[in-house]
Amino acid sequence: MRRLIRVAAVVLVAGCGPLSQTHHNPGNSHEVATVPPGGRAGEARADISVRAGRVSPPSGWLEARRGQTVAVTVTSDVADELHVHGYDRTAELRPGQPVTVRFRADLTGVFEVETHRSGLVLTQVAVR
Protein backbone atom coordinates (compact mmCIF):
# COMPACT_ATOMS: atom_id res chain seq x y z
CA MET A 1 0.00 0.00 0.00
CA ARG A 2 2.74 2.40 1.02
CA ARG A 3 4.58 1.57 -2.17
CA LEU A 4 1.46 2.26 -4.16
CA ILE A 5 1.16 5.68 -2.56
CA ARG A 6 4.80 6.39 -3.31
CA VAL A 7 4.34 5.38 -6.95
CA ALA A 8 1.23 7.52 -7.17
CA ALA A 9 3.09 10.46 -5.66
CA VAL A 10 5.95 10.07 -8.13
CA VAL A 11 3.51 9.90 -11.03
CA LEU A 12 1.70 12.94 -9.72
CA VAL A 13 4.86 14.97 -9.31
CA ALA A 14 6.21 13.88 -12.69
CA GLY A 15 2.87 14.70 -14.24
CA CYS A 16 2.90 18.23 -12.89
CA GLY A 17 6.39 18.78 -14.19
CA PRO A 18 8.54 21.85 -13.74
CA LEU A 19 6.68 25.13 -13.70
CA SER A 20 6.87 27.46 -16.63
CA GLN A 21 9.88 29.74 -16.32
CA THR A 22 9.04 32.25 -19.00
CA HIS A 23 7.95 35.01 -16.70
CA HIS A 24 10.21 34.14 -13.81
CA ASN A 25 13.49 34.66 -15.61
CA PRO A 26 13.46 38.33 -16.51
CA GLY A 27 16.27 38.13 -19.06
CA ASN A 28 14.28 35.53 -20.86
CA SER A 29 11.31 37.59 -21.90
CA HIS A 30 10.43 40.25 -24.41
CA GLU A 31 13.92 40.42 -25.77
CA VAL A 32 13.22 42.18 -29.00
CA ALA A 33 16.14 43.66 -30.86
CA THR A 34 15.86 45.84 -33.91
CA VAL A 35 19.15 44.94 -35.51
CA PRO A 36 19.95 44.23 -39.12
CA PRO A 37 20.12 40.51 -39.89
CA GLY A 38 23.42 39.00 -38.96
CA GLY A 39 23.77 35.30 -38.25
CA ARG A 40 24.86 33.97 -34.90
CA ALA A 41 26.12 30.44 -34.58
CA GLY A 42 23.64 27.81 -33.44
CA GLU A 43 20.53 29.84 -34.09
CA ALA A 44 17.45 28.74 -35.99
CA ARG A 45 17.02 31.61 -38.43
CA ALA A 46 14.43 32.78 -40.88
CA ASP A 47 14.63 35.84 -43.09
CA ILE A 48 11.24 36.85 -44.36
CA SER A 49 9.97 39.74 -46.41
CA VAL A 50 6.41 40.87 -46.95
CA ARG A 51 5.65 42.76 -50.14
CA ALA A 52 2.17 43.72 -51.34
CA GLY A 53 0.56 41.23 -48.97
CA ARG A 54 2.75 38.37 -50.22
CA VAL A 55 5.13 36.46 -47.95
CA SER A 56 8.50 35.49 -49.36
CA PRO A 57 9.78 32.86 -49.00
CA PRO A 58 6.28 31.33 -48.82
CA SER A 59 5.10 30.53 -45.30
CA GLY A 60 6.77 27.33 -44.17
CA TRP A 61 8.23 25.75 -41.07
CA LEU A 62 11.22 26.87 -39.08
CA GLU A 63 12.60 23.89 -37.18
CA ALA A 64 14.22 24.45 -33.80
CA ARG A 65 15.40 22.31 -30.92
CA ARG A 66 14.12 23.05 -27.46
CA GLY A 67 16.53 25.47 -25.83
CA GLN A 68 17.88 26.76 -29.12
CA THR A 69 17.69 30.47 -29.95
CA VAL A 70 15.26 31.36 -32.70
CA ALA A 71 15.81 34.52 -34.71
CA VAL A 72 13.18 35.70 -37.16
CA THR A 73 14.01 38.72 -39.29
CA VAL A 74 11.14 40.39 -41.06
CA THR A 75 11.09 43.21 -43.59
CA SER A 76 7.65 44.54 -44.40
CA ASP A 77 6.73 47.12 -47.04
CA VAL A 78 4.03 48.53 -44.77
CA ALA A 79 3.88 49.41 -41.08
CA ASP A 80 2.64 46.40 -39.14
CA GLU A 81 3.14 44.48 -35.94
CA LEU A 82 4.93 41.18 -35.68
CA HIS A 83 3.72 38.57 -33.20
CA VAL A 84 5.15 35.20 -32.23
CA HIS A 85 2.34 33.07 -30.82
CA GLY A 86 2.85 31.14 -27.62
CA TYR A 87 6.01 33.03 -26.79
CA ASP A 88 4.08 36.27 -27.06
CA ARG A 89 6.89 38.31 -28.58
CA THR A 90 5.84 41.38 -30.48
CA ALA A 91 7.75 43.97 -32.49
CA GLU A 92 6.79 47.04 -34.49
CA LEU A 93 7.52 46.78 -38.19
CA ARG A 94 8.34 49.98 -40.07
CA PRO A 95 8.20 50.06 -43.87
CA GLY A 96 11.38 48.68 -45.39
CA GLN A 97 13.23 48.26 -42.08
CA PRO A 98 14.34 44.76 -41.17
CA VAL A 99 13.39 43.79 -37.62
CA THR A 100 14.70 40.76 -35.77
CA VAL A 101 12.85 39.00 -33.00
CA ARG A 102 15.11 36.69 -31.04
CA PHE A 103 13.95 34.31 -28.31
CA ARG A 104 14.91 31.09 -26.59
CA ALA A 105 12.69 28.21 -27.71
CA ASP A 106 11.73 26.78 -24.34
CA LEU A 107 8.21 25.59 -25.20
CA THR A 108 7.62 22.67 -27.53
CA GLY A 109 4.98 22.72 -30.22
CA VAL A 110 4.25 24.63 -33.39
CA PHE A 111 3.88 28.39 -33.07
CA GLU A 112 2.76 30.86 -35.70
CA VAL A 113 4.72 33.97 -36.48
CA GLU A 114 2.25 36.43 -37.93
CA THR A 115 1.62 40.05 -38.75
CA HIS A 116 -1.28 41.61 -36.92
CA ARG A 117 -2.70 44.19 -39.24
CA SER A 118 -2.39 42.23 -42.47
CA GLY A 119 -3.08 38.96 -40.63
CA LEU A 120 -0.46 36.96 -42.54
CA VAL A 121 1.23 33.82 -41.24
CA LEU A 122 4.91 34.40 -42.01
CA THR A 123 6.21 31.08 -40.76
CA GLN A 124 5.53 28.47 -38.11
CA VAL A 125 8.25 27.74 -35.58
CA ALA A 126 8.31 24.01 -34.80
CA VAL A 127 10.14 23.44 -31.51
CA ARG A 128 10.94 19.82 -30.69
Place this chain on the structure above:
Amino acid sequence: MSGLVLLQGEMAAGVLAHGVGERGDLPIPLFYAYAGAVAALVVSFLALGLLWADSRFSGDRAGRVIRVRPSARPARVAALLAALYTAGRLLLSPAEGNAGPYLVYVLFWVGLVPASLLFGPVWRTVSPFRLLPDRPRRPLPARLGYWPAAAGLLAFTWTELVAPEPAAPPTLLAFGAVYAAAQVAGTLTYGHAWLERGDPFEVYSTLIGHLSPLGRREDGTRVLRGPFDGLDAVRPAPGLVAAVCVLLGGTGYDGFSGAPVWVDALQASPLGRTGLGTVGLLAAVAGVALLYAACLGVAGLVGGTRGLAPRFAHSLVPIALGYLVAHYFSLLVFEGQRAVILALGLDRLGVEVNRDVVGPGTIATVQVVAIVAGHVAGVVAAHDRSVRLLPPGRAVAGQIPLFVLMLCYTLGGLTLLFAA
Protein backbone atom coordinates in the same frame (compact mmCIF):
# COMPACT_ATOMS: atom_id res chain seq x y z
CA MET B 1 -0.75 50.82 -27.50
CA SER B 2 0.91 47.50 -27.92
CA GLY B 3 -1.78 45.86 -25.85
CA LEU B 4 -4.51 47.26 -28.03
CA VAL B 5 -2.81 46.14 -31.21
CA LEU B 6 -2.20 42.77 -29.64
CA LEU B 7 -5.87 42.36 -28.94
CA GLN B 8 -6.85 43.13 -32.50
CA GLY B 9 -4.18 40.81 -33.73
CA GLU B 10 -5.29 37.98 -31.46
CA MET B 11 -8.69 38.25 -32.99
CA ALA B 12 -7.37 38.37 -36.53
CA ALA B 13 -5.33 35.23 -36.06
CA GLY B 14 -7.85 33.09 -37.84
CA VAL B 15 -5.52 30.86 -39.76
CA LEU B 16 -4.50 28.75 -36.82
CA ALA B 17 -6.91 25.92 -36.28
CA HIS B 18 -9.28 25.45 -33.33
CA GLY B 19 -10.66 28.98 -33.07
CA VAL B 20 -8.50 29.70 -30.03
CA GLY B 21 -5.07 28.53 -28.98
CA GLU B 22 -1.53 29.68 -29.20
CA ARG B 23 0.16 26.48 -30.07
CA GLY B 24 -0.18 23.64 -32.55
CA ASP B 25 0.92 20.05 -32.12
CA LEU B 26 4.18 18.81 -33.55
CA PRO B 27 3.94 16.13 -36.21
CA ILE B 28 3.98 12.65 -34.71
CA PRO B 29 7.26 10.75 -35.20
CA LEU B 30 7.39 8.49 -38.24
CA PHE B 31 7.64 5.41 -36.04
CA TYR B 32 4.35 6.29 -34.33
CA ALA B 33 2.65 6.72 -37.67
CA TYR B 34 3.87 3.32 -38.89
CA ALA B 35 3.05 1.59 -35.62
CA GLY B 36 -0.49 3.00 -35.75
CA ALA B 37 -0.97 2.04 -39.37
CA VAL B 38 0.30 -1.52 -38.86
CA ALA B 39 -1.87 -1.95 -35.76
CA ALA B 40 -4.94 -0.78 -37.69
CA LEU B 41 -4.21 -3.14 -40.59
CA VAL B 42 -3.55 -6.16 -38.39
CA VAL B 43 -6.65 -5.59 -36.28
CA SER B 44 -8.83 -5.24 -39.36
CA PHE B 45 -7.73 -8.53 -40.84
CA LEU B 46 -7.83 -10.36 -37.52
CA ALA B 47 -11.36 -9.04 -37.01
CA LEU B 48 -12.38 -10.35 -40.39
CA GLY B 49 -11.15 -13.83 -39.60
CA LEU B 50 -11.56 -14.21 -35.86
CA LEU B 51 -14.53 -12.23 -34.62
CA TRP B 52 -17.87 -13.88 -33.90
CA ALA B 53 -20.15 -15.15 -36.65
CA ASP B 54 -23.42 -14.18 -34.97
CA SER B 55 -24.34 -10.71 -33.83
CA ARG B 56 -23.69 -10.14 -30.14
CA PHE B 57 -24.74 -6.60 -29.48
CA SER B 58 -28.29 -5.93 -28.46
CA GLY B 59 -28.41 -2.15 -28.65
CA ASP B 60 -31.22 -0.46 -26.82
CA ARG B 61 -32.25 -3.61 -24.94
CA ALA B 62 -28.80 -4.15 -23.44
CA GLY B 63 -27.50 -3.07 -20.07
CA ARG B 64 -28.37 -3.23 -16.42
CA VAL B 65 -31.03 -0.77 -15.32
CA ILE B 66 -29.89 1.70 -12.69
CA ARG B 67 -32.49 3.45 -10.62
CA VAL B 68 -31.33 7.01 -10.66
CA ARG B 69 -33.43 9.82 -11.86
CA PRO B 70 -31.16 12.79 -11.89
CA SER B 71 -33.26 15.87 -11.34
CA ALA B 72 -32.29 17.79 -14.42
CA ARG B 73 -33.94 21.12 -13.65
CA PRO B 74 -31.22 22.61 -11.41
CA ALA B 75 -28.56 21.46 -13.87
CA ARG B 76 -30.43 23.12 -16.73
CA VAL B 77 -30.84 26.33 -14.82
CA ALA B 78 -27.11 26.23 -14.01
CA ALA B 79 -26.29 25.65 -17.69
CA LEU B 80 -28.54 28.57 -18.64
CA LEU B 81 -26.72 30.79 -16.15
CA ALA B 82 -23.35 29.61 -17.49
CA ALA B 83 -24.48 30.42 -21.03
CA LEU B 84 -25.68 33.87 -19.97
CA TYR B 85 -22.43 34.47 -18.10
CA THR B 86 -20.44 33.53 -21.23
CA ALA B 87 -22.58 35.83 -23.38
CA GLY B 88 -22.10 38.59 -20.80
CA ARG B 89 -18.35 38.17 -20.82
CA LEU B 90 -18.34 38.25 -24.63
CA LEU B 91 -20.47 41.39 -24.64
CA LEU B 92 -18.93 43.36 -21.82
CA SER B 93 -15.34 42.27 -21.16
CA PRO B 94 -12.54 43.72 -23.24
CA ALA B 95 -11.57 41.49 -26.14
CA GLU B 96 -8.09 40.99 -24.74
CA GLY B 97 -8.07 38.23 -22.16
CA ASN B 98 -11.77 37.60 -22.74
CA ALA B 99 -12.78 34.28 -21.23
CA GLY B 100 -15.75 33.89 -23.60
CA PRO B 101 -14.02 32.33 -26.63
CA TYR B 102 -12.17 29.89 -24.37
CA LEU B 103 -15.38 28.92 -22.59
CA VAL B 104 -17.09 28.26 -25.93
CA TYR B 105 -14.35 26.60 -27.97
CA VAL B 106 -12.51 24.76 -25.23
CA LEU B 107 -14.64 24.03 -22.17
CA PHE B 108 -17.95 23.65 -24.01
CA TRP B 109 -17.12 22.27 -27.47
CA VAL B 110 -14.08 20.17 -26.58
CA GLY B 111 -15.14 19.51 -22.98
CA LEU B 112 -18.39 17.94 -24.18
CA VAL B 113 -16.35 15.06 -25.61
CA PRO B 114 -14.89 13.67 -22.34
CA ALA B 115 -18.04 14.64 -20.43
CA SER B 116 -20.27 12.69 -22.83
CA LEU B 117 -17.85 9.80 -22.96
CA LEU B 118 -17.98 9.47 -19.17
CA PHE B 119 -21.56 10.41 -18.36
CA GLY B 120 -23.56 9.74 -21.52
CA PRO B 121 -25.68 12.35 -23.29
CA VAL B 122 -24.85 15.24 -20.95
CA TRP B 123 -26.02 18.09 -23.15
CA ARG B 124 -29.44 16.46 -23.25
CA THR B 125 -29.41 16.37 -19.46
CA VAL B 126 -28.33 19.96 -18.95
CA SER B 127 -29.60 21.66 -22.12
CA PRO B 128 -31.32 24.91 -21.09
CA PHE B 129 -33.67 24.58 -24.08
CA ARG B 130 -35.27 21.64 -22.30
CA LEU B 131 -36.57 24.10 -19.74
CA LEU B 132 -39.05 25.15 -22.44
CA PRO B 133 -42.38 23.28 -22.29
CA ASP B 134 -42.62 20.14 -24.40
CA ARG B 135 -45.82 21.03 -26.26
CA PRO B 136 -45.39 20.18 -29.93
CA ARG B 137 -47.70 22.05 -32.30
CA ARG B 138 -47.01 19.46 -34.93
CA PRO B 139 -44.96 16.27 -35.11
CA LEU B 140 -41.35 16.48 -36.26
CA PRO B 141 -41.25 15.36 -39.92
CA ALA B 142 -39.39 12.04 -40.04
CA ARG B 143 -37.50 12.96 -43.20
CA LEU B 144 -35.92 15.91 -41.39
CA GLY B 145 -33.95 13.44 -39.29
CA TYR B 146 -30.52 14.68 -38.25
CA TRP B 147 -30.20 17.14 -41.14
CA PRO B 148 -30.75 20.25 -38.99
CA ALA B 149 -28.06 19.05 -36.57
CA ALA B 150 -25.69 18.27 -39.44
CA ALA B 151 -26.21 21.79 -40.76
CA GLY B 152 -25.70 23.25 -37.29
CA LEU B 153 -22.49 21.27 -36.75
CA LEU B 154 -21.20 22.43 -40.13
CA ALA B 155 -22.02 26.03 -39.23
CA PHE B 156 -20.18 25.75 -35.92
CA THR B 157 -17.19 24.05 -37.53
CA TRP B 158 -17.09 26.81 -40.14
CA THR B 159 -17.22 29.43 -37.42
CA GLU B 160 -14.40 27.74 -35.55
CA LEU B 161 -12.07 26.93 -38.42
CA VAL B 162 -12.87 29.20 -41.36
CA ALA B 163 -14.59 32.40 -40.18
CA PRO B 164 -12.42 35.51 -40.57
CA GLU B 165 -12.26 36.09 -36.82
CA PRO B 166 -13.32 32.91 -35.03
CA ALA B 167 -12.47 34.15 -31.54
CA ALA B 168 -13.88 37.66 -31.89
CA PRO B 169 -16.80 38.24 -29.51
CA PRO B 170 -19.12 39.48 -32.32
CA THR B 171 -18.55 36.25 -34.27
CA LEU B 172 -19.41 34.10 -31.28
CA LEU B 173 -22.36 36.24 -30.24
CA ALA B 174 -23.78 36.07 -33.77
CA PHE B 175 -23.41 32.30 -33.85
CA GLY B 176 -24.90 31.98 -30.37
CA ALA B 177 -27.88 34.17 -31.24
CA VAL B 178 -28.70 32.23 -34.41
CA TYR B 179 -28.20 28.92 -32.62
CA ALA B 180 -30.41 29.85 -29.68
CA ALA B 181 -33.12 31.31 -31.94
CA ALA B 182 -33.19 28.13 -34.04
CA GLN B 183 -33.48 25.91 -30.95
CA VAL B 184 -36.21 27.99 -29.35
CA ALA B 185 -38.20 28.13 -32.61
CA GLY B 186 -37.72 24.41 -33.20
CA THR B 187 -38.73 23.50 -29.65
CA LEU B 188 -41.81 25.73 -29.70
CA THR B 189 -42.91 24.10 -32.97
CA TYR B 190 -41.92 20.47 -32.56
CA GLY B 191 -41.42 20.12 -28.81
CA HIS B 192 -38.39 18.41 -27.30
CA ALA B 193 -38.32 15.94 -30.21
CA TRP B 194 -36.69 18.78 -32.15
CA LEU B 195 -33.77 19.04 -29.74
CA GLU B 196 -33.01 15.35 -30.07
CA ARG B 197 -32.45 15.75 -33.81
CA GLY B 198 -32.01 19.44 -34.42
CA ASP B 199 -29.71 20.74 -31.68
CA PRO B 200 -26.21 20.20 -33.09
CA PHE B 201 -24.59 20.05 -29.66
CA GLU B 202 -27.16 17.62 -28.29
CA VAL B 203 -26.65 15.34 -31.29
CA TYR B 204 -22.86 15.62 -30.92
CA SER B 205 -23.00 14.89 -27.20
CA THR B 206 -25.57 12.10 -27.57
CA LEU B 207 -23.65 10.36 -30.36
CA ILE B 208 -20.46 10.35 -28.30
CA GLY B 209 -22.52 9.47 -25.21
CA HIS B 210 -23.55 6.23 -26.92
CA LEU B 211 -20.03 5.01 -26.13
CA SER B 212 -20.42 5.82 -22.45
CA PRO B 213 -20.92 3.11 -19.81
CA LEU B 214 -23.74 5.28 -18.46
CA GLY B 215 -26.31 4.78 -21.16
CA ARG B 216 -29.76 6.15 -21.72
CA ARG B 217 -32.37 4.04 -23.48
CA GLU B 218 -34.84 5.58 -25.87
CA ASP B 219 -37.54 5.40 -23.20
CA GLY B 220 -35.32 7.36 -20.82
CA THR B 221 -34.23 4.47 -18.59
CA ARG B 222 -30.66 4.84 -17.38
CA VAL B 223 -28.55 1.72 -17.85
CA LEU B 224 -25.02 0.54 -17.32
CA ARG B 225 -23.94 -0.98 -20.59
CA GLY B 226 -20.94 -1.79 -22.72
CA PRO B 227 -19.87 0.81 -25.26
CA PHE B 228 -20.59 -1.52 -28.18
CA ASP B 229 -24.15 -2.09 -27.04
CA GLY B 230 -24.50 1.64 -26.63
CA LEU B 231 -23.16 2.21 -30.12
CA ASP B 232 -25.49 -0.44 -31.49
CA ALA B 233 -28.40 1.55 -30.05
CA VAL B 234 -27.77 4.52 -32.38
CA ARG B 235 -30.99 4.67 -34.38
CA PRO B 236 -30.42 5.23 -38.13
CA ALA B 237 -32.25 8.27 -39.45
CA PRO B 238 -31.91 10.61 -42.43
CA GLY B 239 -28.94 12.90 -42.03
CA LEU B 240 -27.13 10.72 -39.48
CA VAL B 241 -24.40 9.90 -41.99
CA ALA B 242 -24.15 13.61 -42.81
CA ALA B 243 -23.80 14.59 -39.15
CA VAL B 244 -21.02 12.06 -38.56
CA CYS B 245 -19.28 13.04 -41.82
CA VAL B 246 -19.32 16.70 -40.73
CA LEU B 247 -17.60 15.73 -37.47
CA LEU B 248 -15.03 13.58 -39.27
CA GLY B 249 -14.45 15.90 -42.22
CA GLY B 250 -14.39 19.02 -40.07
CA THR B 251 -11.80 17.56 -37.72
CA GLY B 252 -9.82 16.33 -40.73
CA TYR B 253 -9.85 19.85 -42.17
CA ASP B 254 -8.71 21.15 -38.80
CA GLY B 255 -5.67 18.87 -39.04
CA PHE B 256 -4.94 19.95 -42.57
CA SER B 257 -5.48 23.68 -42.19
CA GLY B 258 -2.17 24.31 -40.41
CA ALA B 259 -0.07 22.64 -43.10
CA PRO B 260 2.27 25.17 -44.78
CA VAL B 261 0.96 24.20 -48.22
CA TRP B 262 -2.57 25.09 -47.20
CA VAL B 263 -1.54 28.23 -45.30
CA ASP B 264 0.23 29.46 -48.44
CA ALA B 265 -2.73 28.59 -50.62
CA LEU B 266 -5.07 30.48 -48.27
CA GLN B 267 -2.83 33.56 -48.24
CA ALA B 268 -2.39 33.63 -52.01
CA SER B 269 -5.92 32.67 -52.99
CA PRO B 270 -7.95 34.97 -55.25
CA LEU B 271 -11.04 33.71 -53.40
CA GLY B 272 -9.69 35.20 -50.19
CA ARG B 273 -8.89 33.27 -47.06
CA THR B 274 -12.48 32.74 -46.03
CA GLY B 275 -13.56 31.75 -49.53
CA LEU B 276 -10.89 29.11 -50.01
CA GLY B 277 -11.24 27.96 -46.40
CA THR B 278 -14.96 27.38 -46.98
CA VAL B 279 -14.20 25.42 -50.13
CA GLY B 280 -11.61 23.36 -48.24
CA LEU B 281 -13.94 22.58 -45.34
CA LEU B 282 -16.80 21.58 -47.65
CA ALA B 283 -14.41 19.48 -49.75
CA ALA B 284 -13.17 17.66 -46.65
CA VAL B 285 -16.72 16.83 -45.52
CA ALA B 286 -17.77 15.88 -49.06
CA GLY B 287 -14.67 13.70 -49.46
CA VAL B 288 -15.42 11.81 -46.26
CA ALA B 289 -19.06 11.39 -47.29
CA LEU B 290 -18.30 10.29 -50.86
CA LEU B 291 -15.83 7.70 -49.63
CA TYR B 292 -18.47 6.43 -47.23
CA ALA B 293 -21.14 6.28 -49.93
CA ALA B 294 -18.82 4.52 -52.38
CA CYS B 295 -17.62 1.87 -49.92
CA LEU B 296 -21.12 1.22 -48.59
CA GLY B 297 -22.34 0.91 -52.18
CA VAL B 298 -19.73 -1.74 -52.88
CA ALA B 299 -20.52 -3.48 -49.59
CA GLY B 300 -24.18 -3.60 -50.62
CA LEU B 301 -23.31 -5.13 -53.99
CA VAL B 302 -20.94 -7.70 -52.51
CA GLY B 303 -23.29 -8.50 -49.63
CA GLY B 304 -26.36 -8.54 -51.84
CA THR B 305 -28.27 -6.21 -49.49
CA ARG B 306 -29.76 -2.79 -50.15
CA GLY B 307 -30.01 0.30 -48.01
CA LEU B 308 -26.91 -0.33 -45.90
CA ALA B 309 -25.61 3.25 -45.77
CA PRO B 310 -27.60 4.63 -42.82
CA ARG B 311 -27.24 1.40 -40.86
CA PHE B 312 -23.46 1.61 -40.61
CA ALA B 313 -23.22 5.26 -39.64
CA HIS B 314 -22.86 4.26 -35.98
CA SER B 315 -19.55 2.57 -36.73
CA LEU B 316 -18.10 5.94 -37.77
CA VAL B 317 -18.83 7.47 -34.36
CA PRO B 318 -15.76 5.95 -32.64
CA ILE B 319 -13.60 6.90 -35.62
CA ALA B 320 -14.83 10.49 -35.40
CA LEU B 321 -14.21 10.37 -31.66
CA GLY B 322 -10.63 9.20 -32.30
CA TYR B 323 -10.12 12.17 -34.62
CA LEU B 324 -11.61 14.57 -32.07
CA VAL B 325 -9.38 13.30 -29.26
CA ALA B 326 -6.28 13.36 -31.47
CA HIS B 327 -6.88 16.93 -32.57
CA TYR B 328 -8.17 18.47 -29.37
CA PHE B 329 -6.30 16.69 -26.57
CA SER B 330 -3.50 19.22 -26.21
CA LEU B 331 -5.91 22.11 -26.70
CA LEU B 332 -8.05 20.90 -23.81
CA VAL B 333 -4.98 20.40 -21.61
CA PHE B 334 -3.38 23.79 -22.28
CA GLU B 335 -6.20 26.13 -23.25
CA GLY B 336 -8.56 24.44 -20.79
CA GLN B 337 -6.30 25.83 -18.07
CA ARG B 338 -6.48 29.25 -19.68
CA ALA B 339 -10.27 29.03 -19.87
CA VAL B 340 -10.50 28.38 -16.13
CA ILE B 341 -7.88 31.03 -15.30
CA LEU B 342 -9.63 33.70 -17.37
CA ALA B 343 -13.14 32.74 -16.30
CA LEU B 344 -12.26 32.93 -12.61
CA GLY B 345 -10.10 36.03 -13.03
CA LEU B 346 -7.04 34.18 -11.72
CA ASP B 347 -4.88 35.90 -14.34
CA ARG B 348 -5.03 39.01 -12.18
CA LEU B 349 -3.48 36.98 -9.37
CA GLY B 350 -0.62 35.99 -11.64
CA VAL B 351 -1.72 32.41 -12.25
CA GLU B 352 -0.38 31.14 -15.56
CA VAL B 353 -0.96 28.20 -17.85
CA ASN B 354 1.37 25.34 -16.99
CA ARG B 355 2.85 24.38 -20.34
CA ASP B 356 4.75 21.38 -19.05
CA VAL B 357 1.78 19.26 -17.99
CA VAL B 358 2.20 17.05 -21.04
CA GLY B 359 5.16 16.76 -23.36
CA PRO B 360 5.28 16.07 -27.09
CA GLY B 361 5.80 12.34 -26.50
CA THR B 362 2.64 12.03 -24.44
CA ILE B 363 0.65 14.07 -26.93
CA ALA B 364 1.82 11.94 -29.87
CA THR B 365 1.02 8.75 -27.96
CA VAL B 366 -2.48 9.93 -27.08
CA GLN B 367 -3.08 10.96 -30.69
CA VAL B 368 -2.04 7.65 -32.21
CA VAL B 369 -3.77 5.55 -29.56
CA ALA B 370 -6.99 7.56 -30.04
CA ILE B 371 -6.98 7.13 -33.82
CA VAL B 372 -6.19 3.41 -33.64
CA ALA B 373 -8.65 2.72 -30.80
CA GLY B 374 -11.37 4.53 -32.75
CA HIS B 375 -10.53 2.38 -35.74
CA VAL B 376 -10.68 -0.87 -33.75
CA ALA B 377 -14.01 0.08 -32.19
CA GLY B 378 -15.40 1.04 -35.60
CA VAL B 379 -14.29 -2.27 -37.10
CA VAL B 380 -15.88 -4.28 -34.29
CA ALA B 381 -19.15 -2.34 -34.53
CA ALA B 382 -19.25 -2.73 -38.30
CA HIS B 383 -18.45 -6.43 -38.05
CA ASP B 384 -21.31 -7.09 -35.68
CA ARG B 385 -23.73 -5.13 -37.84
CA SER B 386 -22.55 -6.99 -40.97
CA VAL B 387 -23.14 -10.44 -39.58
CA ARG B 388 -26.62 -9.31 -38.55
CA LEU B 389 -27.62 -7.67 -41.82
CA LEU B 390 -25.82 -9.65 -44.49
CA PRO B 391 -26.61 -13.23 -45.50
CA PRO B 392 -24.18 -15.62 -43.69
CA GLY B 393 -22.38 -16.68 -46.86
CA ARG B 394 -21.62 -13.09 -47.80
CA ALA B 395 -20.98 -11.50 -44.44
CA VAL B 396 -17.19 -11.79 -44.58
CA ALA B 397 -16.81 -10.59 -48.18
CA GLY B 398 -19.34 -7.82 -47.59
CA GLN B 399 -17.22 -6.44 -44.76
CA ILE B 400 -14.12 -5.93 -46.86
CA PRO B 401 -15.29 -2.61 -48.36
CA LEU B 402 -16.19 -1.42 -44.85
CA PHE B 403 -12.72 -2.21 -43.59
CA VAL B 404 -11.19 -0.50 -46.60
CA LEU B 405 -13.28 2.56 -45.74
CA MET B 406 -12.12 2.57 -42.13
CA LEU B 407 -8.51 2.00 -43.12
CA CYS B 408 -8.77 5.01 -45.42
CA TYR B 409 -10.06 7.18 -42.57
CA THR B 410 -7.47 5.85 -40.14
CA LEU B 411 -4.49 6.11 -42.47
CA GLY B 412 -5.76 9.54 -43.52
CA GLY B 413 -5.94 10.58 -39.87
CA LEU B 414 -2.42 9.30 -39.17
CA THR B 415 -1.11 11.02 -42.30
CA LEU B 416 -2.60 14.31 -41.09
CA LEU B 417 -0.92 13.85 -37.73
CA PHE B 418 2.37 12.98 -39.35
CA ALA B 419 2.50 15.45 -42.18
CA ALA B 420 0.40 18.46 -41.26
